[in-house]
Amino acid sequence: MKSLDYKFDFRDERNLSLVMDFYELTMSQCYFNSEARERIVTFDLFYRKNPDNGGYAVFAGLEEIIGYIQNLHFEDEDIAYLRSLHKFSDAFLDYLRHFIFTGDIYAIKEGTPVFPYEPLIRVRAKIIEAQLLETAMLLCVNHQTLIATKARRIVKAAKGRAIMEFGARRAHNFDAANYGARAAYIGGVAGTATTYAGQKFGMPVLGTMAHSFVQSFDNEYDAFLAYAKTYPDSCTVLLDTYDTLKSGLPNAIRVAKEYLEPNGYRMQGVRIDSGDMAYLSKKIRKALDAAGMEDCNIVVSNSLDEYLIQSLISQGAQINSMGVGENLVCSKSTPVFGGVYKMSAVYEDEKMIPKIKVSENVEKVTNPAFKDLYRIYDKETMKAIGDIMTVHGEVLDPNQDLTIYHQMNSWKNKTIPAGTYIIKDLLEPIFINGELVYDVPELSAIRDYSEAEFSHMWDEILRFEYPQTYYVDLSKKLLDLKLKMLEDVKHVNANK
Amino acid sequence: MKSLDYKFDFRDERNLSLVMDFYELTMSQCYFNSEARERIVTFDLFYRKNPDNGGYAVFAGLEEIIGYIQNLHFEDEDIAYLRSLHKFSDAFLDYLRHFIFTGDIYAIKEGTPVFPYEPLIRVRAKIIEAQLLETAMLLCVNHQTLIATKARRIVKAAKGRAIMEFGARRAHNFDAANYGARAAYIGGVAGTATTYAGQKFGMPVLGTMAHSFVQSFDNEYDAFLAYAKTYPDSCTVLLDTYDTLKSGLPNAIRVAKEYLEPNGYRMQGVRIDSGDMAYLSKKIRKALDAAGMEDCNIVVSNSLDEYLIQSLISQGAQINSMGVGENLVCSKSTPVFGGVYKMSAVYEDEKMIPKIKVSENVEKVTNPAFKDLYRIYDKETMKAIGDIMTVHGEVLDPNQDLTIYHQMNSWKNKTIPAGTYIIKDLLEPIFINGELVYDVPELSAIRDYSEAEFSHMWDEILRFEYPQTYYVDLSKKLLDLKLKMLEDVKHVNANK
Structure with missing residues (x-):
C-alpha cells in the first residue's frame, strides 16, 4: 500500500491535440477567414443534471485539461493529415502549425462539490483558441467528474x-x-x-x-x-x-x-x-x-x-x-456526465456583449455574460447556503444584505442578512494570457480538500433519495440581463 | 471525407504495461516462487450476456491487444516503482525486467458476430505470461466490443x-x-x-x-x-x-x-x-x-x-x-460489457488437465478444457446454424451427422445431417510462441468483413425485441467431460 511521491507530469507522451471534434477545425478556419479572427469571446463549461438523481457532483479532470492545453500543438504529421482532407487552406494550416493557447482560463478546484448550471470552467480567449479546447475539456471533465461523483x-x-x-x-x-x-x-x-x-x-x-x-x-x-x-x-x-x-x-x-x-x-x-x-x-x-x-x-x-x-x-x-x-x-447506473460548453459573451473592442442560447426547453437556456461565481457560507455553522453567479465585476459586500435570485423567476429569491455570511470566490485563475499560473495540487491534497469541502455541505444535499436542491442563484443584475435578453430574442425572431 | 491510407502502428507511444490489476503481479510472484513457475496453462476470454438484451455482440479490440502484447515490457521506472512497494523480491523483479511474452494466442477475427460463452480469445502460455495479459485483454475487448455492438x-x-x-x-x-x-x-x-x-x-x-x-x-x-x-x-x-x-x-x-x-x-x-x-x-x-x-x-x-x-x-x-x-x-443503455478470463486447463508435462470454475449460479460455471470453436453454416442458405465448442483435437467431419449439445443438458441437442453443412474454424492464430503470425487487416477490411458475416445471420438473431438465442453448443465429448467434472467437484467438496 506504499506509494511514491507524486510528481505531476504535465505532458502526455502522446500528442492528443487532434482529439477534437472536426467542427472545431472547420469553424476555426471560418473564423480565421473572417474579421472575427482576433475577437475575444467567453465560454462556460457547465452541466445541467446531477448523476444518479443525486444532489451534487465532484468536480474533477482539471489537471488533465492543464496537460492537454500545455501540450496543444499541431505537428508536421497533424498538418499533413489535415492537408490531406482538402478542406483547409495553406494559410490556416500555417496558423495551426504555430498555434499556442494565449487566453485565460479560470476553473473551480478539483474535488469541490459542484452543482448544475454553474461555470466549472470559464474561458476567455480569442475565438479560435476558445473553440479548439472544447472537445478535450468536455471529455476530461465529463469523465473524471462522473467517476469522482x-x-x-x-x-x-x-x-x-x-x-x-x-x-x-x-x-x-x-x-x-x-x-x-x-x-x-x-x-x-x-x-x-x-x-x-x-x-x-x-x-x-x-x-x-x-x-x-x-x-x-x-x-x-x-x-x-x-x-x-x-x-x-x-x-x-x-x-x-x-x-x-x-x-x-x-x-x-x-x-x-x-x-x-x-x-x-x-x-x-x-x-x-x-x-x-x-x-x-x-x-x-x-x-x-x-x-x-x-x-x-x-x-x-x-x-x-x-x-x-x-x-x-x-x-x-x-x-x-x-x-x-x-x-x-463505468458509473454503470449513470454512465454519462452531460457537461456542455456554451458561449457566454463576445467582446467588441473592450465591450462585453453578452450572448444567450435560447431553447424551447427552459432548462437548456444558458446564463449570459462573462460571469463570476461565489459560494456563500453561513458564518455560524460554516455550512454552504448556496452559490451565486454575478456579472463579472459586481462587488458582493458581506456587510450588506445579499439577495440571490432563482435562475428564471425573480419572485423566487432569498435574502441573506448582512454580517451572517462568508463569501468564497470559486473560480481560480489557471491560465492567464496562456501562461499556467496555477499551482497544481498533489492528488492526496485534492482528496483531503474534497473531504473537507463536503463537510461544509448540509446532509440534506448529500443524501441519495430526493436530495434537497442546492441553490445556484443569480444576482439581480444577472437575472435582469438574462430576462431582458430572452425578451429581445423573442422580439428579434418575430421580426425575421 | 477523404482519408489517409491506414498504417497500423503496433506500438502505443505510451508504455501501458502496468495497466494491470495489482493481483496479476502478486499472483505472478507466487508462481515465480513455486514449482508451477514454468507450467503451461490455458485461459478463455468470453462473456455471458449480450448488451441491451440483444442476440449478439460484434467482437472488437484484438488489434489493440496485439499492440499491448507486442509492447509488454517493464522498464527501469516500472521496476523502480514496483520495488518501492516492498512486496517483490529482486529475483522476481529481475524476471520482470526481462519479461517477454512467449505463448500462443488464438482469437476470433474482429468484426465477427459472437455469442455468450464462446472463447473470443484463447491463451496457451506459461502461467505468469497468461496471467499478466488478463487485465489489458479484458479492457480492450470489453470496451471495443461494447461499442462495436x-x-x-x-x-x-x-x-x-x-x-x-x-x-x-x-x-x-x-x-x-x-x-x-x-x-x-x-x-x-x-x-x-x-x-x-x-x-x-x-x-x-x-x-x-x-x-x-x-x-x-x-x-x-x-x-x-x-x-x-x-x-x-x-x-x-x-x-x-x-x-x-x-x-x-x-x-x-x-x-x-x-x-x-x-x-x-x-x-x-x-x-x-x-x-x-x-x-x-x-x-x-x-x-x-x-x-x-x-x-x-x-x-x-x-x-x-x-x-x-x-x-x-x-x-x-x-x-x-x-x-x-x-x-x-458510452453505450449509455448498457455501458458495461462483461467479458471474463477464466482458466480452462493446466498442463502437466504434455498432459492437459481440464479445469472448471463451479458456482452456485449455473450461468457462472465455466466450460473446461483447451477447446476449439467452430461455426456451422447451412450449405444451402449459407446462414449460420450455430457454433460448437469441442475439446481441442476433436475432428468434425462434414460428411457425418453432427450432433451439438446444450451447454448443460444432454437431452437438449440437435443433429445436423451429413452433407448439409459447412464448418468454419473461428479461432485464428495470432501469436505462436510469442511471435505475431497474424496479418492484421486494415480497418476498412474489418468493417467489410463484419458486414458480410452479419449477412450469414438469421434476422431472428439480429432483431432488438426478444431475439432468438443463437446456438453455442458443445460436442458430446466436451459436455460429458464437463458434467463429470461437476460431479467430481461436488464429491471432493463433500469430502473436505
Whole structure:
C-alpha cells in the first residue's frame, strides 16, 4: 500500500491535440477567414443534471485539461493529415502549425462539490483558441467528474469502511482505467487495483489473488499456503473458489494456524466474491473470532454499488473493506456526465456583449455574460447556503444584505442578512494570457480538500433519495440581463 | 471525407504495461516462487450476456491487444516503482525486467458476430505470461466490443442512412473517444467527428458548425454565409440556434440562392439538433424541395439511439443521415460489457488437465478444457446454424451427422445431417510462441468483413425485441467431460 511521491507530469507522451471534434477545425478556419479572427469571446463549461438523481457532483479532470492545453500543438504529421482532407487552406494550416493557447482560463478546484448550471470552467480567449479546447475539456471533465461523483456516493454509503477501486477490466479503455482510478481517489476511495494508476498518480495499490490462482494449484490449501509464504505480512486469501464456508474458510484458518501464526504473522484478510455477503460475512466473522483471528479483515467484492453497500451495512454484514468494479469505474447506473460548453459573451473592442442560447426547453437556456461565481457560507455553522453567479465585476459586500435570485423567476429569491455570511470566490485563475499560473495540487491534497469541502455541505444535499436542491442563484443584475435578453430574442425572431 | 491510407502502428507511444490489476503481479510472484513457475496453462476470454438484451455482440479490440502484447515490457521506472512497494523480491523483479511474452494466442477475427460463452480469445502460455495479459485483454475487448455492438444496432436501425459517431465529448476519456470511434466504424458507422481517430485509423471524419458559431456572428445569415464562403462545396448549416423553421431554414435557403447557386455550388445539407425531428424534418424537406433543393441532405443529431431512430423512420421522418453521440460512444443503455478470463486447463508435462470454475449460479460455471470453436453454416442458405465448442483435437467431419449439445443438458441437442453443412474454424492464430503470425487487416477490411458475416445471420438473431438465442453448443465429448467434472467437484467438496 506504499506509494511514491507524486510528481505531476504535465505532458502526455502522446500528442492528443487532434482529439477534437472536426467542427472545431472547420469553424476555426471560418473564423480565421473572417474579421472575427482576433475577437475575444467567453465560454462556460457547465452541466445541467446531477448523476444518479443525486444532489451534487465532484468536480474533477482539471489537471488533465492543464496537460492537454500545455501540450496543444499541431505537428508536421497533424498538418499533413489535415492537408490531406482538402478542406483547409495553406494559410490556416500555417496558423495551426504555430498555434499556442494565449487566453485565460479560470476553473473551480478539483474535488469541490459542484452543482448544475454553474461555470466549472470559464474561458476567455480569442475565438479560435476558445473553440479548439472544447472537445478535450468536455471529455476530461465529463469523465473524471462522473467517476469522482460516483466514488463519493459509494464512499459515503460505506460509512468509513475502505473502498478499493477494482474496475480496470471493465473500463472504457486504458485512459478510463487510469484516470478513472484517479477520479475515484478524489472521490474518496482508499486505493486502486490498477498498478499504472498507482505509479502515475501515487495512489495506494492493492491486490491479492484470483480464482484462477486457487485453481492452478492441486488444492485450495496449497494455494493459500503458497500465497502466505510469499506474503506472510499481507496475506489475504480468496474464499469462494470452491465453497466459501466449507472449504475456503477452514483452509484460510488452517494456513493461519499452521503456517502464519507459528512464524509470527497474522492472516490479514479473507475475501469473498460471490454469494450472499450479509449471511456469509457474519458466519465468517464468527468463525474467525472463534479462532482468535479478530484482527483478520473481511473484504467483499461482488457487483457492489452505493445501494447494495447501504443495504449490507443495514443488515449488519461484517465487512471491513470493499472492492468496487464496474459500478464505479463505468458509473454503470449513470454512465454519462452531460457537461456542455456554451458561449457566454463576445467582446467588441473592450465591450462585453453578452450572448444567450435560447431553447424551447427552459432548462437548456444558458446564463449570459462573462460571469463570476461565489459560494456563500453561513458564518455560524460554516455550512454552504448556496452559490451565486454575478456579472463579472459586481462587488458582493458581506456587510450588506445579499439577495440571490432563482435562475428564471425573480419572485423566487432569498435574502441573506448582512454580517451572517462568508463569501468564497470559486473560480481560480489557471491560465492567464496562456501562461499556467496555477499551482497544481498533489492528488492526496485534492482528496483531503474534497473531504473537507463536503463537510461544509448540509446532509440534506448529500443524501441519495430526493436530495434537497442546492441553490445556484443569480444576482439581480444577472437575472435582469438574462430576462431582458430572452425578451429581445423573442422580439428579434418575430421580426425575421 | 477523404482519408489517409491506414498504417497500423503496433506500438502505443505510451508504455501501458502496468495497466494491470495489482493481483496479476502478486499472483505472478507466487508462481515465480513455486514449482508451477514454468507450467503451461490455458485461459478463455468470453462473456455471458449480450448488451441491451440483444442476440449478439460484434467482437472488437484484438488489434489493440496485439499492440499491448507486442509492447509488454517493464522498464527501469516500472521496476523502480514496483520495488518501492516492498512486496517483490529482486529475483522476481529481475524476471520482470526481462519479461517477454512467449505463448500462443488464438482469437476470433474482429468484426465477427459472437455469442455468450464462446472463447473470443484463447491463451496457451506459461502461467505468469497468461496471467499478466488478463487485465489489458479484458479492457480492450470489453470496451471495443461494447461499442462495436452498439454501433451495429444503431446502423441496423438506420436502414441504410449514414450514421456518424459524434460522441467524443462524452466519452470516458481520450482512449474511449478514439478507440470508441474505431469500434463504431467496425460496427458500421460511416465516420466520426473525432479528428484523431480519422488520422490514426484512417476513418472518414466530418463536422460542420456548433451553435456558438452561429451566435458569434451578428446574425444567423452572416454565419451561414461565412461558412458557405469557406466551404462552398460541402456546406452544411445548423438550423436550430434561434428558430429552426422561422429563422434557420429560410436563412439556409437564402444562402443557397444568393451565394452558393449563383457561384455554381449547391447547399449540401442542413442539420437540426433539437425539437421534434419527425415533424421538423418533414417540414424542412418540403420547403427545400419547393426551393429546388432536392439534393440538400437533412442531418439530425439529438440524443439518438437505435429505438429513437427506428421510431423516426417509422414516422416517415425525412432524414438522410444522423449523428449519434453519448448513446453510442458510452453505450449509455448498457455501458458495461462483461467479458471474463477464466482458466480452462493446466498442463502437466504434455498432459492437459481440464479445469472448471463451479458456482452456485449455473450461468457462472465455466466450460473446461483447451477447446476449439467452430461455426456451422447451412450449405444451402449459407446462414449460420450455430457454433460448437469441442475439446481441442476433436475432428468434425462434414460428411457425418453432427450432433451439438446444450451447454448443460444432454437431452437438449440437435443433429445436423451429413452433407448439409459447412464448418468454419473461428479461432485464428495470432501469436505462436510469442511471435505475431497474424496479418492484421486494415480497418476498412474489418468493417467489410463484419458486414458480410452479419449477412450469414438469421434476422431472428439480429432483431432488438426478444431475439432468438443463437446456438453455442458443445460436442458430446466436451459436455460429458464437463458434467463429470461437476460431479467430481461436488464429491471432493463433500469430502473436505
